[in-house]
Amino acid sequence: xxxxxxxxxxxxxxxxxxxxxxxxxxxxxxxxxxxxxxxxxxxxxxxxxxxxxxxxxxxxxxxxxxxxxxxxxxxxxxxxxxxxxxxxxxxxxxxxxxxxxxxxxxxxxxxxxxxxxxxxxxxxxxxxxxxxxxxxxxxxxxxxxxxxxxxxxxxxxxxxxxxxxxxxxxxxxxxxxxxxxxxxxxxxxxxxxxxxxxxxxxxxxxxxxxxxxxxxxxxxxxxxxxxxxxxxxxxxxxxxxxxxxxxxxxxxxxxxxxxxxxxxxxxxxxxxxxxxxxxxxxxxxxxxxxxxxxxxxxxxxxxxxxxxxxxxxxxxxxxxxxxxxxxxxxxxxxxxxxxxxxxxxxxxxxxxxxxxxxxxx
Amino acid sequence: xxxxxxxxxxxxxxxxxxxxxxxxxxxxxxxxxxxxxxxxxxxxxxxxxxxxxxxxxxxxxxxxxxxxxxxxxxxxxxxxxxxxxxxxxxxxxxxxxxxxxxxxxxxxxxxxxxxxxxxxxxxxxxxxxxxxxxxxxxxxxxxxxxxxxxxxxxxxxxxxxxxxxxxxxxxxxxxxxxxxxxxxxxxxxxxxxxxxxxxxxxxxxxxxxxxxxxxxxxxxxxxxxxxxxxxxxxxxxxxxxxxxxxxxxxxxxxxxxxxxxxxxxxxxxxxxxxxxxxxxxxxxxxxxxxxxxxxxxxxxxxxxxxxxxxxxxxxxxxxxxxxxxxxxxxxxxxxxxxxxxxxxxxxxxxxxxxxxxxxxx
Numbered sequence: 001x002x003x004x005x006x007x008x009x010x011x012x013x014x015x016x017x018x019x020x021x022x023x024x025x026x027x028x029x030x031x032x033x034x035x036x037x038x039x040x041x042x043x044x045x046x047x048x049x050x051x052x053x054x055x056x057x058x059x060x061x062x063x064x065x066x067x068x069x070x071x072x073x074x075x076x077x078x079x080x081x082x083x084x085x086x087x088x089x090x091x092x093x094x095x096x097x098x099x100x101x102x103x104x105x106x107x108x109x110x111x112x113x114x115x116x117x118x119x120x121x122x123x124x125x126x127x128x129x130x131x132x133x134x135x136x137x138x139x140x141x142x143x144x145x146x147x148x149x150x151x152x153x154x155x156x157x158x159x160x161x162x163x164x165x166x167x168x169x170x171x172x173x174x175x176x177x178x179x180x181x182x183x184x185x186x187x188x189x190x191x192x193x194x195x196x197x198x199x200x201x202x203x204x205x206x207x208x209x210x211x212x213x214x215x216x217x218x219x220x221x222x223x224x225x226x227x228x229x230x231x232x233x234x235x236x237x238x239x240x241x242x243x244x245x246x247x248x249x250x251x252x253x254x255x256x257x258x259x260x261x262x263x264x265x266x267x268x269x270x271x272x273x274x275x276x277x278x279x280x281x282x283x284x285x286x287x288x289x290x291x292x293x294x295x296x297x298x299x300x301x302x303x304x305x306x307x308x309x310x311x312x313x314x315x316x317x318x319x320x321x322x323x324x325x326x327x328x329x330x331x332x333x334x335x336x337x338x339x340x341x342x343x344x345x346x347x348x349x350x351x352x353x354x355x356x357x358x359x360x361x
Numbered sequence: 362x363x364x365x366x367x368x369x370x371x372x373x374x375x376x377x378x379x380x381x382x383x384x385x386x387x388x389x390x391x392x393x394x395x396x397x398x399x400x401x402x403x404x405x406x407x408x409x410x411x412x413x414x415x416x417x418x419x420x421x422x423x424x425x426x427x428x429x430x431x432x433x434x435x436x437x438x439x440x441x442x443x444x445x446x447x448x449x450x451x452x453x454x455x456x457x458x459x460x461x462x463x464x465x466x467x468x469x470x471x472x473x474x475x476x477x478x479x480x481x482x483x484x485x486x487x488x489x490x491x492x493x494x495x496x497x498x499x500x501x502x503x504x505x506x507x508x509x510x511x512x513x514x515x516x517x518x519x520x521x522x523x524x525x526x527x528x529x530x531x532x533x534x535x536x537x538x539x540x541x542x543x544x545x546x547x548x549x550x551x552x553x554x555x556x557x558x559x560x561x562x563x564x565x566x567x568x569x570x571x572x573x574x575x576x577x578x579x580x581x582x583x584x585x586x587x588x589x590x591x592x593x594x595x596x597x598x599x600x601x602x603x604x605x606x607x608x609x610x611x612x613x614x615x616x617x618x619x620x621x622x623x624x625x626x627x628x629x630x631x632x633x634x635x636x637x638x639x640x641x642x643x644x645x646x647x648x649x650x651x652x653x654x655x656x657x658x659x660x661x662x663x664x665x666x667x668x669x670x671x672x673x674x675x676x677x678x679x680x681x682x683x684x685x686x687x688x689x690x691x692x693x694x695x696x697x698x699x700x701x702x703x704x705x706x707x708x709x710x711x712x713x714x715x716x717x718x719x720x721x722x
Contacts, residue, residue, distance in 0.1 A: 019570035081484045168562040174572075200582045201529040210533075210589040213618045213636075219579045221561045224683035228571040252662075255609055255652035257574045262653070263682060264570035275574075291616035294622070300661045301613075321624060 004231070007322065008325045011345035011352065013079070013246035013286045014243050015132075015203030017097035018071035019120055022216040027116035032109055039048040043097050043296040048194055049208040062318030070318040074128055080185045081317045082131055085325060088342060089352055091133045091160060092125060093193050093243060101165045102195045110139035111149075118153045123254055126158035133352065134189055135163040143175060147182045154186035161241065166197045171222045172229025180235045187350045189239040192222055209256035216249035223255060223283055232282045240283045241348050247285035247311050248293075251304035254279055280307045284316035284348040287340070288323040295330035308336055368447030369686045372706035372713065374647045375554070375675035376493075379432035379456035380481055380649060382477040385680030388477035391513055393470055404458050405465065408557055410569040411593070429657035431679040432456055442577040442678050443492055445630070449703060452494045452553050454604060460525045461500045462502050463556040471500035472510075474570055479514045485521035494713065496524040496552055504536060508543045511704060515547035520711040522602065527558045532583045533590025541596045548711045553583055570627060577610035584644055585618060594642045601644045602709050608646035608672050612665035615640055641668045645709040647675035649684040656691035669697055673706040681698075 020358065021036050028036070035041040036274035062080065064073035071077065082090060094101060100114035114137045126134045136159050138146035146162075155157055162183045169175055171192075183190055197218040198211075199205045205211050219242045231240060266273060271278075293301070302308055315323055332340065346352050383399050390398070390535060398403040405571070423441065432438065455462060476496045497520050500505035507523075514520055523544045527626045534554075544551055558579040559565045559572075561621035566572050580603045593599060618636035622716055626632065632639075663669055676684055686702065693701065705717035707713050 060413060076511075156612055168564070170561050172567070195719060200531050200579075201559075203529070205582075205586060205589075206533070207625075207628045209621050209628050210585055211613075212625070213589070213621045214578075214581055214585050216613065216617065217581060218561075220575055221566075224571055224575050225561075225566060228566075228568055228574070232646075246613075246617065248616055249436060249610070252577065252609035252613060252652075253574075254606075255654065255658075256577065256607065258651045259650065260570050260574045264568075264573070267568045267570050289620065290421075291613075291620045293616065297616075300665055304658060304661055343581060 006326065008341065009086050009088045009324050010313055010341045011088055012085075012090040012315050012317070013241065013312045013345050013348075014093050014316050015077070015090045016071045016095050016317065016319060017077070017092045017121065017125055018069050019066060019117060020072060021114070023124075024074070024113065024116040028112060031092050032112040042246050043099070043102075044096075047208075048204050049211070051288060057247065057319050059318045059320055059322055060165065062131055072124060076270040078129065079315070081315070085315075087131050087343075089131050089133055091233060091345075091349070092137055093191065093298060094121075094137060094165060098222065100137050101163050101193065103139070103165070106139075107139055107141035107145070111145045111208050114139045114149055116153075118149065122153065122156055122158070123150070126156065133158050133160045133349070135159070135161050136188065137163055138165070138179065140165045140167065140176070140179065143178055147178050150179070150182040150188065151185060154182070154188055157351070159188065160351045161191040163191045163193060166192065166195045166218060166222070168202065168308070170225035170232055172225030172227075176233070177234065180231060180238055184235045184238045189241055189349050191241045191243055193243040194218065194245055212243055216245040219245045220249055223253065223279065227257065227275045227278050228268050228271060230268065232278050233270055233272060238282060239348050239350070241286065241312070242283065243286045244288060244316060245285075246287060246290055247305070248291055250279070250285055250310070251301060254305065263315055276306060279311065284310055284312050284344060286312050286318040287328065288314040289321045290328045293330060295332065296331065298330050302336070308339055309344055309347065312348060313341045364560060367687065369702065371674055371686050371702045373446075373451040373453050373676050374602065374673045374706050374709075375649060375676070375677050376451045377456050377678065378482065378486055379430050379628045379679060380439070380478060381429060381433060384433070384485075385474065385477040385481055388480040393473040396470070398506045399588075404460070404463075406458075407582045408569075410567050410572070413654050418680055420679045420681055420683055429681065435486060435630055438678070439490065442676070443490070448492050450492050450494055450706075452496065452526060452710070454484060454496055454552065455482075455498060455679060458557065461498050462524050462554065462716055464526070465502075465528070467500035468500055468506075472503055472506045475500045475510055475511075479510065483514065483519070487517065494519050494521045495712070496520070496522050497549065498524055498525070499540070501526045501528065501540065502538070504539055508539050511540070511543040511547060515543070515549055520549065521712045522552040524552045527553065527556045527579060527583070529563065531586035533586030533588075533592055538592070538595065538601055541592060542598055545596045545599045548709050550602055551602055553580060553603050554604040555579065555606055562699055577606040581607045581610060581614050584614065584640060588618065588636045588639050589629050590630060591629065593639050594633060595687060596632055596702045599643060600709050600711070602647065602673070604647045604675065605649060605677060606646075607648060607650050608650055608666070609662050611640070611671070612662060615666065619664075637667060641666070641671065645671055645673050645705060648675050648689065649675040649677040649688045650682045651678070651684055656693065659691050659693065663697070670705055670708065672701050673709055683708070
C-alpha cells in the first residue's frame with residue numbers, strides 16, 4: 001500500500017501484532033521460561049490445513065525488513081499501515097501463535113503466557129504509539145485467573161477489550177460470568193476473534209475454504225447463548241464485538257431469535273426484550289473478511305439489521321485476506337461511512353477517545 | 362383450521378405423519394419385533410428439554426379423536442389439513458420417534474426400523490391418498506444398507522426423496538456419496554430435516570429456544586460441506602431440500618462461500634462454479650418455521666439469494682409451530698406466491714406431478 005495518495009481516518013478494529021516466543025521470555029518466570037528456552041516448547045497446533053503457501057496466513061509484503069514474522073515490528077506497522085492509511089486508532093488483537101487466546105489444555109502455562117503477552121503488548125505497543133489500543137488476553141481455562149488478569153492490566157488506559165478464548169462451552173454459560181463482571185467493571189468490551197473453533201461436532205472440515213466459510217456459525221452460537229442466558233440483563237453495560245466473521249449473518253440470526261423468543265420466552269423469563277433489540281444495543285460486528293457486496297446489497301443487510309450503528313471497519317492487517325479501507329466497501333455515503341469507519345467503534349469501546357472531531361476522511 | 366372459507370392449492374413440503382411402535386410390528390421380523398413386544402424397547406432420546414407442556418411437540422388440536430398421537434391418522438389429517446387447506450400435494454417427512462432418521466447407534470435395528478417404516482408409510486399413506494408423497498427413510502449408519510433400501514423402495518412412484526439422517530460427519534464426506542448416487546439414479550431428492558443435531562461441539566445448549574434459534578447452523582454446515590466437496594459436480598442432477606430451518610440464512614452463507622471461493626479455490630479445483638450458482642441450481646429451502654418478516658424484508662432476503670426459485674412452502678403439520686399458508690407469509694404477489702406455494706417444490710422434486718395446471722389459488 002506504500003504510496004497511497006489519499007488518507008482515510010479510521011478506527012481499525014482488528015490488527016494483528018505478533019510476538020515470538022523469544023519476545024516473551026523477559027516477561028516469563030521459571031519454570032515457564034525454561035519450557036521455552038530449554039525444551040523448545042511451542043503451543044499445540046489446531047488447524048489441520050496446509051494453507052496458503054510460503055507466507056502462511058500473512059500478506060506476502062508484510063514481513064518486516066528487519067526480520068521476524070509479519071506483525072512483529074511496530075515501526076514497520078507504522079510505516080505500512082498506520083501512517084499509510086491514516087489511522088486514528090487501531091485495536092490490537094494478537095496473533096495465533098503464541099496466543100493464550102487460542103490455547104487449549106495446560107492452563108497454568110496459558111495463564112503465564114497471557115500475563116507475559118499482556119506485559120509485552122503494553123511495553124512495546126500501547127505505550128509506544130498513541131494510536132494503538134490493546135486487548136487483554138486471558139486464559140479462560142482458569143476463569144479466576146482470567147479475572148485476576150483483567151484486574152491487573154484492565155485499568156491500563158490503552159486496554160479496551162478482553163479477548164476471550166473460544167472453547168467447547170458457549171459463552172452464556174455461568175462459567176464465564178465472573179469474566180463478564182470484571183470486564184464490565186473496567187469498561188472493557190468483550191471481543192470474540194474467530195480463533196480456531198471447529199465447525200461441526202468438534203471436528204474441522206476437510207478444507208480451509210470450507211472451515212472459513214462457516215466461521216460465522218461459532219459467532220452465531222455465542223451471541224445466541226449470551227442473549228438467551230441473560231448475560232446482557234445481568235451486565236447491562238457490557239458490549240460484545242464479534243471480530244473477523246463479517247456481519248451478513250446477523251439479520252437472519254436476529255430474525256430467527258426474535259421469532260423463537262416470541263413463541264418460547266417462557267423458558268427464559270430473565271430475557272426481558274426482543275433478542276434483536278438486545279443485539280442492536282450490545283453487539284457489534286467487524287467487517288473483515290467482508291463479502292463482495294454491491295451498494296444495494298450492503299444496504300439491504302444493514303436495513304435488515306435495523307440499525308446503522310452495528311458494523312465497525314477492520315483490516316485484519318497483516319493477514320493474507322487484509323481488507324483495504326479504500327477498496328473493501330461499496331460507496332455508502334458520508335454518514336454511514338463515518339459510522340462504519342470510526343463512530344461505531346467509538347461506541348463499541350468506551351475507552352477509546354470519545355471526543356474526536358468529525359474530521360473529513 | 363376447520364371451517365376455513367378459502368382454499369389454497371399448495372404443495373406442502375413438510376408434513377409429519379407418525380407411526381407408533383405398534384404400527385410397525387407387522388413390518389418387522391424377529392428379533393427386532395421381539396425387542397419391542399417383549400422388551401418394550403424405545404429409541405434413545407436426544408433432546409434434553411422439558412418442552413412445551415402436555416402436547417409436547419404437537420399442536421394441541423391435532424390429536425386424532427380416534428386415539429393415537431398427532432399425525433397417526435390419515436383420515437384426521439385429511440380432514441384437518443389436506444381437505445381444509447386445499448393441498449395439491451404434501452410430502453411426508455416422518456416423526457421423531459420412532460424414526461430411523463434420528464436414531465444413533467445400533468445400526469442393525471435402525472436398518473430394520475427404516476424398512477418397516479417405509480413399508481408402513483407406503484401401505485397406509487402413499488397408496489391411500491393421491492395427494493400424499495413420501496420420503497425414503499434410511500439408516501445412514503450403514504450406508505450400504507441405505508443404498509439397498511433406496512433400491513428397494515425408491516422406485517415406488519410416490520417416493521420423492523431420501524430423508525438423510527444427520528450425524529457427526531458432514532454430508533460432503535465420501536461416506537455419503539453412494540447414497541447420493543443411488544438417490545440421483547432414482548430421481549430422488551435428498552432431504553435434510555433438522556432432526557436433533559446439537560449446536561456446538563456435539564453438545565446441546567441449555568434451552569430449547571437457544572437450540573432452535575441456531576438450527577440453521579447445521580444446515581449451513583451441510584450445504585457448505587456438499588458444495589466444497591464437489592457433490593454437485595459429481596452428481597449433477599442431485600437436488601437438496603433443507604427442511605425446517607427457514608431460508609433467511611441462505612444469503613449470508615452464499616455471499617460468504619463466494620467470497621472465500623474466489624480467494625481459496627485452489628484448494629477445491631473440482632468446484633467449477635461460484636458456490637452461489639451451485640446453490641441456486643441445486644438447493645431449496647422450506648419456509649417453516651418462517652421468521653416474522655414484512656413484505657419488504659421478505660423480498661430483500663429473496664433478492665439477496667438472487668433467485669425466486671429457491672423457497673418452498675411448508676406447514677410442519679401437526680407440530681406446535683405449524684405455519685398456516687393463510688397467515689405465515691406477507692403478500693408477495695401472484696407470481697412469487699405461485700412459485701413458493703407450488704412451482705418451486707415441483708422443480709425440487711422431479712417425481713411430483715409436473716404438468717399441473719396453473720390453477721388460481
